[in-house]
Amino acid sequence: SVLAQTMLPKLPVKATYRVGFAQTESNNPWRLAQTKSMQDEAKKLGYQLVYTDAAGSTAKQVADVRSMIAQKVDAIFLSPREDKPLAPVVAEARKAGIPVILVDRNIDPALSKAGTDYVTFIGSDFIKEGQRVADWLVKNANGKMNIIELEGTTGASPANDRRKGFDDVIAKNPKFKIVASQTGDFARDKGRQVAETLLQAHPEANVIYAHNDEMAIGAVSAIKAAGKVPGKDILVLSIDGGKEAVQMVVDGTINYVVECNPRFGPQAFATLKDYAAGKKLPAKIINADRDYTPESAKAGLAGAY
Numbered sequence: 606s607v608l609a610q611t612m613l614p615k616l617p618v619k620a621t622y623r624v625g626f627a628q629t630e631s632n633n634p635w636r637l638a639q640t641k642s643m644q645d646e647a648k649k650l651g652y653q654l655v656y657t658d659a660a661g662s663t664a665k666q667v668a669d670v671r672s673m674i675a676q677k678v679d680a681i682f683l684s685p686r687e688d689k690p691l692a693p694v695v696a697e698a699r700k701a702g703i704p705v706i707l708v709d710r711n712i713d714p715a716l717s718k719a720g721t722d723y724v725t726f727i728g729s730d731f732i733k734e735g736q737r738v739a740d741w742l743v744k745n746a747n748g749k750m751n752i753i754e755l756e757g758t759t760g761a762s763p764a765n766d767r768r769k770g771f772d773d774v775i776a777k778n779p780k781f782k783i784v785a786s787q788t789g790d791f792a793r794d795k796g797r798q799v800a801e802t803l804l805q806a807h808p809e810a811n812v813i814y815a816h817n818d819e820m821a822i823g824a825v826s827a828i829k830a831a832g833k834v835p836g837k838d839i840l841v842l843s844i845d846g847g848k849e850a851v852q853m854v855v856d857g858t859i860n861y862v863v864e865c866n867p868r869f870g871p872q873a874f875a876t877l878k879d880y881a882a883g884k885k886l887p888a889k890i891i892n893a894d895r896d897y898t899p900e901s902a903k904a905g906l907a908g909a910y
């Protein structure tokens with residue numbers, strides 16, 4: 606509402622800004638591509654980027670945002686590691702007169718609202734990503750499917766929503782069953798370890814759905830270690846669309862990937878400028894994502910991050 610919008614701090618129109626970017630971790634290609642895109646765009650515009658890396662610690666990310674507030678940056682781009690514990694610092698920034706734009710991960714809408722607590726959310730539709738993976742599976746699988754799900758970081762909005770989107774479609778199909786679902790923390794080695802344990806406990810499993818490429822790549826190693834053929838004995842499905850995973854779709858060890866584009870820089874800074882100019886912004890700015898099938902992966906490889 607108009608009243609709610611007035612609660613957001615104004616951002617004056619200036620030739621240059623000093624902007625914070627509170628990154629959540631940097632231990633994988635997706636994060637590195639995202640950080641590079643933000644840095645490249647800041648450089649292109651001549652803005653100063655105050656960059657922090659929470660290194661996978663929610664507590665550190667809370668402290669990072671507080672430090673940006675203390676440094677009086679003009680605005681903050683925040684990629685919240687978890688969807689609840691960052692809500693208080695978003696409110697603290699607003700009270701300090703610093704607008705926050707959420708990039709790539711969301712905050713629980715019960716705790717923090719677009720247009721009131723923060724300006725807007727820029728990112729993918731994670732529920733739709735999960736649905737797209739499930740839809741591909743329903744269309745392409747034949748016979749009874751026993752699925753192992755490797756979830757992202759517990760409490761992260763893409764983990765919550767990629768699970769919901771996928772599970773809701775699967776629940777409607779009696780031939781499909783999720784036999785186990787466990788977090789692999791969006792990480793390759795954790796994904797491999799969890800997949801190894803779950804494959805032993807569930808020898809009937811013939812699908813692994815990983816919430817991101819890193820865990821899918823780990824799962825491929827686990828499948829090989831179990832003496833099975835990834836992509837054939839066990840279908841592997843994931844989300845992100847990095848070069849390594851897309852190459853694995855070309856090679857046939859991963860069967861399907863929905864893209865989640867990490868190149869946020871241009872959109873993020875354009876949104877900041879729109880906000881300063883007083884333009885009305887939607888509560889969510891949703892990235893358009895493609896997908897990689899065995900048919901399309903080869904042609905798509907060059908464009909993957």
Ligand code: GYE
Nearest residue numbers: 635709710763791817865
């Ligand atoms: O899919 C994953 C990363 O928040 C959308 O986080 C992002 C996810 C992405 O670690 O690879």
